[in-house]
Every structure is written in structure tokens, then in C-alpha cells.
Amino acid sequence: MRYYWELWGRRFDSPIILASGTAGFGLELMEQNNLHGAAAVVSKATTLKPTPGNPPPRIVETKFGLLNSIGLANPGVDEIVKTILPEADSLPIPLIVNVAGETVEEFPAVIEKLERSPVPFGYEVNVSCPNVAAGGMVFGASPSTVEEIARLVNSVTSRPFSVKLTPNEGSITEAAQAAETGGADSVTVCNTFLGMKMNWRTGRAPLKRKVGGYSSPALLPLTVARVYKTCEAVDIPVLASGGVSCPEDVLELLAAGAVMVQVGTWLMRRPDAAGELREGVVRLLESDSQ
Amino acid sequence: MRYYWELWGRRFDSPIILASGTAGFGLELMEQNNLHGAAAVVSKATTLKPTPGNPPPRIVETKFGLLNSIGLANPGVDEIVKTILPEADSLPIPLIVNVAGETVEEFPAVIEKLERSPVPFGYEVNVSCPNVAAGGMVFGASPSTVEEIARLVNSVTSRPFSVKLTPNEGSITEAAQAAETGGADSVTVCNTFLGMKMNWRTGRAPLKRKVGGYSSPALLPLTVARVYKTCEAVDIPVLASGGVSCPEDVLELLAAGAVMVQVGTWLMRRPDAAGELREGVVRLLESDSQ
Amino acid sequence: MIAEKEEILPGIFRFEFEVSEGFLRKAEPGRFVQVEVSSGPFPVTRRPFTISSRSTDSIEIIFEVVGRGTKTLAETDEGQSLRMLGPLGHGYKLNSGEWLLIGGGLGAAGFPGLAASIDCGLMILGAATKNRLLTIDGIKTRAITEDGSSGMKGLVTDLLKTVLWDSFSNIALCGPIAMMKAVIEMMPVESRTVTQVSAEARMGCGWGACEGCSIPGADGGYLKCCTDGPVLPALAVNWDLWEGIHR
Amino acid sequence: MIAEKEEILPGIFRFEFEVSEGFLRKAEPGRFVQVEVSSGPFPVTRRPFTISSRSTDSIEIIFEVVGRGTKTLAETDEGQSLRMLGPLGHGYKLNSGEWLLIGGGLGAAGFPGLAASIDCGLMILGAATKNRLLTIDGIKTRAITEDGSSGMKGLVTDLLKTVLWDSFSNIALCGPIAMMKAVIEMMPVESRTVTQVSAEARMGCGWGACEGCSIPGADGGYLKCCTDGPVLPALAVNWDLWEGIHR
Ligand SMILES: Cc1cc2nc3c(=O)[nH]c(=O)nc-3n(C[C@H](O)[C@H](O)[C@H](O)COP(=O)(O)OP(=O)(O)OC[C@H]3O[C@@H](n4cnc5c(N)ncnc54)[C@H](O)[C@@H]3O)c2cc1C
Ligand SMILES: Cc1cc2nc3c(=O)[nH]c(=O)nc-3n(C[C@H](O)[C@H](O)[C@H](O)COP(=O)(O)OP(=O)(O)OC[C@H]3O[C@@H](n4cnc5c(N)ncnc54)[C@H](O)[C@@H]3O)c2cc1C
Ligand SMILES: Cc1cc2nc3c(=O)[nH]c(=O)nc-3n(C[C@H](O)[C@H](O)[C@H](O)COP(=O)(O)O)c2cc1C
Ligand SMILES: Cc1cc2nc3c(=O)[nH]c(=O)nc-3n(C[C@H](O)[C@H](O)[C@H](O)COP(=O)(O)O)c2cc1C
Ligand code: FES
Ligand code: FES
Numbered sequence A, B: 001m002r003y004y005w006e007l008w009g010r011r012f013d014s015p016i017i018l019a020s021g022t023a024g025f026g027l028e029l030m031e032q033n034n035l036h037g038a039a040a041v042v043s044k045a046t047t048l049k050p051t052p053g054n055p056p057p058r059i060v061e062t063k064f065g066l067l068n069s070i071g072l073a074n075p076g077v078d079e080i081v082k083t084i085l086p087e088a089d090s091l092p093i094p095l096i097v098n099v100a101g102e103t104v105e106e107f108p109a110v111i112e113k114l115e116r117s118p119v120p121f122g123y124e125v126n127v128s129c130p131n132v133a134a135g136g137m138v139f140g141a142s143p144s145t146v147e148e149i150a151r152l153v154n155s156v157t158s159r160p161f162s163v164k165l166t167p168n169e170g171s172i173t174e175a176a177q178a179a180e181t182g183g184a185d186s187v188t189v190c191n192t193f194l195g196m197k198m199n200w201r202t203g204r205a206p207l208k209r210k211v212g213g214y215s216s217p218a219l220l221p222l223t224v225a226r227v228y229k230t231c232e233a234v235d236i237p238v239l240a241s242g243g244v245s246c247p248e249d250v251l252e253l254l255a256a257g258a259v260m261v262q263v264g265t266w267l268m269r270r271p272d273a274a275g276e277l278r279e280g281v282v283r284l285l286e287s288d289s290q
Numbered sequence C, D: 001m002i003a004e005k006e007e008i009l010p011g012i013f014r015f016e017f018e019v020s021e022g023f024l025r026k027a028e029p030g031r032f033v034q035v036e037v038s039s040g041p042f043p044v045t046r047r048p049f050t051i052s053s054r055s056t057d058s059i060e061i062i063f064e065v066v067g068r069g070t071k072t073l074a075e076t077d078e079g080q081s082l083r084m085l086g087p088l089g090h091g092y093k094l095n096s097g098e099w100l101l102i103g104g105g106l107g108a109a110g111f112p113g114l115a116a117s118i119d120c121g122l123m124i125l126g127a128a129t130k131n132r133l134l135t136i137d138g139i140k141t142r143a144i145t146e147d148g149s150s151g152m153k154g155l156v157t158d159l160l161k162t163v164l165w166d167s168f169s170n171i172a173l174c175g176p177i178a179m180m181k182a183v184i185e186m187m188p189v190e191s192r193t194v195t196q197v198s199a200e201a202r203m204g205c206g207w208g209a210c211e212g213c214s215i216p217g218a219d220g221g222y223l224k225c226c227t228d229g230p231v232l233p234a235l236a237v238n239w240d241l242w243e244g245i246h247r
Helices: A027-031 A077-088 A106-115 A143-156 A172-182 A217-233 A247-255 A265-269 A273-289 B027-031 B077-088 B106-114 B137-141 B143-156 B172-182 B217-233 B247-255 B265-269 B273-288 C021-026 C068-074 C105-115 C156-160 C177-186 C189-193 C239-245 D021-026 D068-074 D105-115 D156-160 D177-186 D189-193 D239-244
Strands: A005-007 A010-012 A016-018 A040-042 A059-062 A065-068 A095-099 A120-126 A161-164 A186-189 A193-196 A211-215 A238-241 A260-263 B005-007 B010-012 B016-018 B040-042 B059-062 B065-068 B095-099 B120-126 B161-164 B186-189 B193-196 B211-215 B238-241 B260-263 C002-009 C012-018 C032-035 C047-050 C058-064 C084-088 C098-104 C119-127 C141-145 C170-174 C195-198 C214-216 C222-224 C231-233 D002-009 D012-018 D032-035 D047-050 D058-064 D084-088 D098-104 D119-127 D141-145 D170-174 D195-198 D214-216 D222-224 D231-233
Touching (some): A027 A077, A095 A106, A106 A120, A120 A143, A172 A186, A211 B217, A217 B193, A247 A273, A265 A273, B077 B095, B106 B143, B172 B217, C021 C084, C105 C170, C189 C195, C214 C239, D012 D068, D021 D084, D098 D177, D177 D195, D177 D239
Parallel strands (some): A016 A260, A040 A095, A186 A238, B186 B238, C098 C119
Antiparallel strands (some): A005 A010, A193 A211, B005 B010, C032 C047, C195 C231, D012 D058, D195 D231
């Protein structure tokens, strides 16, 4: 028996997508021969201008999870279109480009530039980054802003796009409905949760911006709930993101209604995660159907 | 050296408060001799009418945490005033009564009845229960509703009260500011996160209401961030709630700005948690000050 | 401390815990303990087990590995110490007169201690197969297995067809809910009034605080398995609702 | 697989891992491995360690227990297998000419493999105390400890006051950031241009994807410790900023 999953009219033999910010543009993984098992890869965030990112440390571990404060570090869309996308053309799987902006207008501006490249399969519109002052999750908290961004993006591309939502502010279901109204082809549920670590001896937070994005296998039930509620609220497909560390997690998110499932933090630990997860999923489905 | 923590003008030799819903009215713990180390106990939710609570199962474990769907089960304020509060008068520590309502008006109605009892030290106004259809976290998501509830409560009692906020919808800092404006003496940050488990083989959620309140030691960094941001936003004291399972967690939340720290889920596992945590906190503070 | 550990059937373990005198005195038949199965924080809650029997300085529990918590517990070695709360809850009302004990699978785990405290006329044990069937020494027992690998072949209810209900003035019943419900339905009404069931529910605290362990009550509302039970009069439970919640 | 485990100093361990031929070939001096320290999911990320040396079928790492991950690793027994990624990153440019190796504390962990691949004139090692001072056989070494318990008493920079910088055409430098910065500041400018530093940063992936391991670059922006480094030209780093981020 063969299993298929579908996204934006295309069929894949795996439900696994590599999450933004944890797979680069897929090139390192291609070199390591670690892309098999992945249906697609979402790039790190692309912004209009080159962005150095936040001051280190950018990764801080807590007892049961990870705080990151990368801050959308990337060389800017021009450089990406010029040097990275041509290289990414040799990827064996589709590339979805993750896009961020400091203003509402920057989203279509970035995408217009990306449109010149034949490489992107689609876009993920990141209105939910917890690690930047301007834009980021502030956008995602406001349904009207989400709708406006989706509408602007929709007007400059015919490629499919997903809007990546925030769990930190506002209502994720209302934001999803706004994205749908604005013309998004799917939503990604969701970005990292706002988290923080404090050194009680010094009274200081290791992250320079104090708060960061928190991810952990222990957050899976939070994603399951948000995926389920979002699926009830919209008719466009939902991509799940958050907390996946084993094949059962993938199946749980699919059962909650997701069409595909992203893996991020776990991929940093296991660059071969996509293959492991896909195989595990298929094995479980086969054993279940017996 | 002796350490003190303060809440509502009263001094305590422990920063630990027992969280609502996990300590009953403190009577079982008193019988077990497990109240030492606790500064105060917050009662389970009290509602205007007797509330049977949600259908079982009400407790479902996930790999790294706990989902609950209790649904504010309680015998109603009249019965509580008549039989439970008189018993609770013998508690060796102050009792804070947690109050919930299906309508905005029910909050002051419940508190008016509680005012007839000399027992409550103060109240915790629960605008954040994830496990009920009416009221609950819907209230907490709307700053104007939070402000109105705080104002109504303030008008019927001179006892101090804290408003317990939700991390699931809206903006926790705006809700905190609304509570402050409405006259709250403090805010509790925060109630459980919306979570869900799915059985992928059956496609069914074990909880009858599908989603429940998720708690876990792994959520501590989420509470730390929300406490920190809330402390930046308001001048009233912040009580921390969520993720505490060891003395370091307590100190981290205090360092983030909390005046006192609640323990809930961990108390269910360790009925002597308050004593353990207080001792650990004092030991760490002593070793640090050397 | 785990003084003794034995795998009495495949995947079914008997643990003997050294306990204090004060603990022993309260370890009455039908009461339970809450065991912290892992030293790490996960799983978060403890796991409840009926006190199977007590000796002069120890108690025993008998448990089956069914999931993560019991698996971790089964991997704990003799000599190690585990945190254990209890004895908790209400046990059997140890009325005089002859008793009939009816147990399904691990439901019989609490019967050794109970049988030692009462006048046990007959014990009826059922299980899916021989490997799941507890044996309890020194008590007149009739067994039945679904596959016939030990005793008769069939369900507990099949065995019960020949029982002289009115010769027993007390009945103890413990097993899967569907089995207990079927047994109660086939009893004469008078027997129901003398039947005590040992109930199970997923527990949070185990000591009455969290309202997590609800069992639908016959009078509406819910009973707390941990403090109203776990042993309850059969007629105190709303069996239709209770069966319903277990899908 | 951990073929050998030895506590060479209190809290400092040497692990020998059996590895494949392909792995060995790429295990050049200065490259590192990412070790999955726990079988459970926490801590979530791997831990990076410099490849200390290689033999015909194995590599060694030398590490100090400083926190949870290294503690767990130290508790792993000989014969157990661990997931290990690598060799990762860029190692030393193995230029010809005489080398000066300067190591602070565990910074010297990578020197055995390096010394075997180059013409090492002198190795200078510093540590807080004797118990933190690595010994590396067969190489001319001068040591200094802060408490004087081994070698001279003082800091590495004290030892370096007498060094004839221009007799070395290559310098390898590894240790705490403040120490490396002080060493570079006391060097003649020409020596700086031939100095390679082995950098450290908290890592996410270790293989270039996450942008987590940033080190402030001399030309603005950030370098990735894991793929631009860990071995970097001393002049590629913005030392003021880098020291700043470590409070
Ligand atoms: C008062 C009481 C006394 C008990 N006495 C015994 C005993 O003597 N021997 C014995 O083997 N078992 C006994 N049980 C059941 C035992 O507590 C569960 O089997 C155990 O908690 C399962 O833990 P787990 O982590 O291995 O399973 P999980 O991985 O949590 O779950 C595995 C399966 O067991 C079910 N389950 C989980 N927890 C419970 C629970 N508390 N009650 C019922 N089903 C549950 C789940 O729905 C799931 O299907 C008792 C339960 C109660 C409430
Ligand atoms: C390329 C590279 C090579 C390394 N080689 C060696 C080696 O050969 N021998 C050795 O003993 N150590 C080496 N380290 C450092 C080693 O990785 C850390 O000591 C280890 O990751 C700490 O893990 P932990 O869980 O025990 O500490 P944690 O509990 O995570 O932290 C304990 C302390 O160590 C600091 N720390 C944590 N992670 C790092 C990190 N990645 N880099 C620097 N400081 C950190 C924290 O700020 C904290 O103060 C290397 C680091 C890098 C980046
Ligand atoms: C190091 C790191 C960098 C990330 N960068 C981005 C990013 O640039 N854009 C984005 O939309 N999400 C970013 N994320 C969020 C992830 O794509 C993912 O949604 C989140 O981590 C939850 O999934 P996980 O639990 O599988 O990690 C990043 C996450 C991490 C850990
Ligand atoms: C079983 C259970 C019941 C709860 N009931 C209530 C309640 O009635 N009212 C309330 O405000 N919070 C309730 N809570 C939330 C807790 O008081 C606490 O805020 C939350 O669990 C997070 O803290 P913790 O991680 O220490 O458990 C409940 C939590 C649990 C686990
Ligand atoms: S398990 Fe908590 S009340 Fe029964
Ligand atoms: S650790 Fe991920 S890019 Fe270097």
C-alpha cells in the first residue's frame, strides 16, 4: 500500500515539511543526503534588506526545551534571488520561501522580487516571528493586518502561499479566517511560543531581547489544539508546526486535521529527521491497517 | 537570615501559594499535615450555581504533561459558604477563594455571597478557564470585559483580589492593564494553555470537549516570559502560575518579577510540594548570599 | 523500598514494599496507593494501585504493564525506593456473613487482602487467557478464561449462571466496567444491594483535591473515585453513564 | 560506540569512539562532532566537542563536566553507542613552518591531533589549577596555573611575555574568550595575521542551518561558528563585541 499527502494540488509521498529557520535553504541537508523523506523545505526567513539578526547568544536551552532569538538573520532578498535560489534549483524537493517584513508593504515587495526566480514552489508568510521588534507577531495578532498582508501578497503572486500564525497574541482562529479571506492558500499553525529564561542569581535573562521563541517536544498538545480549532474555523488547508519529535506526533497532528506536518527543532538535533519520521509514519499506518 | 515575601500588605515566610483546582479548599492537605511551607491556598473555582463539571475522563496525560477538563466542578457558592468555609476557618494559612462566572454579573453575585463569610482572605477572579463554554477564557481575551468584571468585583468587596489571566487569546499585558484599571489588587499569570490529545488510530480525542487545559513543568519558560512582560505593563503585583516543579523554578519566576508563585500540577503529584519548595528556595537563597 | 519483585505472569508483576507500622494499620482491603513511577517529572502524575495484601511489615501490589507508567514501574529494581502515598481512599465494608468475590483480570489484585479479612465462600475469577489469570492460594476458586486455556471457557457471566446468589450476604466485584455492569445486570436485585465494587478512574491527585477522578453517581452528579471510593456500593454508580465514558 | 572512557582529571573525561574509515579521513584537526548526550529528548540539542585526536579506527574527545549535557555524557558507559554527527566545520589550515600552540583550560583539547599534523615548536598551556591542566605527551610544553599548583604561577599571558613571537610562522589559540583576547592584544601585529583561533558558541544544529552560533565578525555581521569556523583567523573576529556577549 502507498500513502499520499497533498498540498496545493501536488501529491507527496511524505507528510513531512522542514520548518523555516531550521533547515537553511535545504542546501546543507542536500549535501548531507538528508532530504529524502521530506516533501518540501521551508527556507529561513527572507526580508527586503539584509538582516544581521539578533546579538548572541541566540540559542539558549532550558530544562525541557529551546529558546531561540535568531531575529530573521538573512542576507536579504536580492542576494537570495541572486545566489541562493539558483543553487536551490538543484534541490530534489520543492522549496517554499518564508517571507517576513517590518511593514505591511514589505511582504509584497519581497515576494515581487522572489517572483523573478523560477525556484520557489510557494511562500510562507511569516506574520508571527517573536524575535523582532518591528512587525513579527504584532502583525499576526491583528486579523485586519493579517487580511491586508494576505491580500497584498495574493495580488503579486499566483504561487500558493501559507500564512504562518502566532499563538502568542490575539485569536489564532480569527487570524486564520482573516488569512483565508485575504486569499491565503493555507495557514501554518503555528510559530514558536513566547518564552524566557531568567538567571535568578544574576537577575538577568541570557537572551539580549529577554524573551525568545520557545520550542519543545512537550508543546505538541498545544499545537494539536490549535490545529484542531483552526481546522474547524477555516476551509483552507492547515500546515502544522510545533513539537514534533516522533512519528506518532505527526499522526496526531494529521488526525487533528493538518494536511502536512512541519518539523523544526527536532531537525536541528536529527538532520535525518524527515526520513526517520516518514518511515515511522508509514510503518505505523501499515501496522494499523492490518 | 530570614526571608519574607509580601502580598496584599501581609508578610509571609514562604513565596508559595497553592494553585486553584489542585488543592481543594486546603482541607485534605491540612488533614495530611501538608500545609506547612505554603503562604496561602487558592480554592477550587466557586460558581453561583452548583456545577457538576465536565464528563470524564477529566485528566489525560500526554508524554510530557497533563490535560485537564474539570469544568469548574463545585457545589456552588451557597453550599460553600454554608459548609466548606466554616471548616476552612481552621486552616492555618489564609484562603483565597477562586471565583468563576458564566456571565459578567455572576462574578459580583458570587462574591457578595462570599462576603458574608469571614473566612476569605481575598479572591482570585478566574476569567481564564479553558474548560467551559460560557465565560471562561472568552472573558479574559477581552480587555473591556476584564475591566468591567474587575470593576464590578471591586464594587462589592473591600477584600483584595487578583484577576487570573489567560495565555490563550488576546493580549495578556492588555488584559492585565484592564484588570489594573478596573481596580484589581493583583493579577495571576496565568491559567493553563489550551491543549489537546488525539488518538490517531481512532481519530478521537480522549477529552469529551476535545480541548482542555495543558500544564507541564516544560511550560515554565512560557510563564516566565508572560510574568516578565506583565510586570513591565502594570504596577500591581503579579502572582505567577504555571510550570513550577522545583525550587529553581520558583526563584526564576520571582526573578522575572512575580511577588509570589503558585504551584498546581506538581502539588497533585507531591502533596508536600509547598514545604519542599519553600525549603529549597530558602536553601538556595542562603547558599547564594554566602 | 521494593523488598521483593516478581513477574508472576508475563507482564504482570508483584511488588512487595516495606512500609511503616502506621501505614500497615491503615492498609485495609480495597484501599490503594499512589506510586511515583519515575524519578524524572514525566509522566507527571502518580499511578494508583490497589493494596493487594499486607504482611507484618510490608504490603504488596500486583500490576499489569499496560502503558508508560506501568512499564517504568516494572523496570524498577528490587532494593530501590519509590515515593508512595497512602493508604488512600475507602476500602471494603468488612461485613460479616459469607462473601462471594468476583474478579475480572487484574480486578482480582485486591482479593488476597480482602479474602484474609472476611469469610470468603467462593471466588470467581475470569480472564482473557491463562496468562492473565491471577491465582490466589487457599481460597475456593472457580476460574474461567475466554479462550479456555484455564478453567472453563467463556466469560465470568457464564460461570455466574450457576451461582446461588442468595447464599451470599456480601459480594465484592472488581474488573473492567463492561464486565462489572454485565454481572450486576444478571444479579437478583437483592444481591445488588450487598455488592461493593472497586472502581477505577484516571486520577490526578488521588487524595481528593482535583476532581479529576469522577465516576457518574446514581443520584446525578459525580463521585470521586479516590475519596468517595474506590470501593463503592454497586447501586451508588450510574452504570450506563459510566460505561459510556469508556467509549 | 564508546570504546574507552577515562576520567583523566577530576570531572574531565576522555572518550574514545569507534568510527568508520570515511569519518576518520575527515576528522581533521580543529573539526568537531555533535554528540547526542541523552537518549531521551532533553536536553533537546546535541553538544559540540572538538575532535581531540584520531587513531587508526577511532577518535577521541576530551571534555569537562560543566552542566547537564556533559554530566549526562559523563555518565554514559563504555560500550554504549551514542549518535554523533561529524566531523563538522572547518579545522586548522595546516600551514608549514613552526607552530606555537596556546591553550587555556579545555581549549587545549584539540591540540593532540593538531600537534601530530604540524611542526609544533612550543605549546603553552594555562589552567586555573593543576586539576584542570591537560597534559599532552611528546610535545615541548610550558605550563602555568593560576594557583601555581603546576608549572609557573600566573596567567597564560604572563608566560607569553618571554615568547619570541617572530620565531613562529603559525599560531593556534584556543581557550576562554577573555584569555584569547588578551593574548591577541599582546601579540605583535604580524603574529596576529598568522593566528588561528578555535571558537566556541552555543549551537543549535551544528551544521549551518539555524544561524544560532553567531560570532561577531570583524567586517560587521556575524560568522557561523559551526560552518565558517570553528577555526577562524584571529583577525576575522570582532573581539570587543565577542567578549561583550559573554557578559
Ligand atoms: C483505585 C485504582 C486501583 C488500581 N489498582 C490496580 C492494580 O491493583 N493493578 C493494576 O494493574 N492496575 C490497577 N489500576 C489501574 C492502573 O492504575 C493503571 O493501569 C495505570 O495507572 C496505567 O498507567 P500507565 O502509565 O501504564 O498507562 P497509560 O499509558 O497512562 O495508559 C494505558 C491505558 O490505561 C488506561 N489508564 C490509564 N490510567 C488509568 C487509570 N488510572 N485507571 C484506569 N485506566 C487507566 C488508559 O486509558 C490507557 O488505555 C488501578 C486504578 C485505580 C484508579
Ligand atoms: C566547536 C566547539 C567545540 C567544543 N569543544 C569542546 C571540547 O573539546 N571539550 C569541552 O569540554 N568542551 C567543548 N566545547 C564546549 C562544550 O560544548 C560545552 O561545554 C557543552 O556544550 C556544555 O553542555 P552542558 O549541557 O554540560 O552545559 P549547559 O548546562 O548547557 O551549560 C553550562 C555552561 O556552559 C555554557 N555553555 C553551554 N553550551 C555551550 C557551548 N556550546 N559553548 C560554550 N559554552 C557553552 C553555558 O553558558 C553555561 O554557562 C566546545 C564547544 C564548541 C562550540
Ligand atoms: C532556530 C529557529 C529558527 C526559526 N526561524 C524561523 C523563521 O525564520 N521563520 C519562521 O517562520 N519560523 C521560524 N522558526 C519557527 C519554526 O519554523 C517552527 O515553526 C517552530 O520552531 C515550531 O516547530 P518545532 O517545534 O518543530 O520547532 C524558527 C525556529 C527555530 C527553533
Ligand atoms: C486539575 C486542575 C484543575 C484546575 N482548576 C482550576 C480552577 O478551578 N480555577 C483556576 O483558576 N485554575 C484552575 N487550574 C489552573 C491552575 O490553578 C494553574 O493555574 C495551572 O495548572 C498552571 O499551574 P501549574 O503548572 O502549577 O499546574 C486547574 C489546573 C489543574 C491541573
Ligand atoms: S484524583 Fe484528584 S480528586 Fe480524585
Ligand atoms: S549551530 Fe546552527 S548554524 Fe551553526
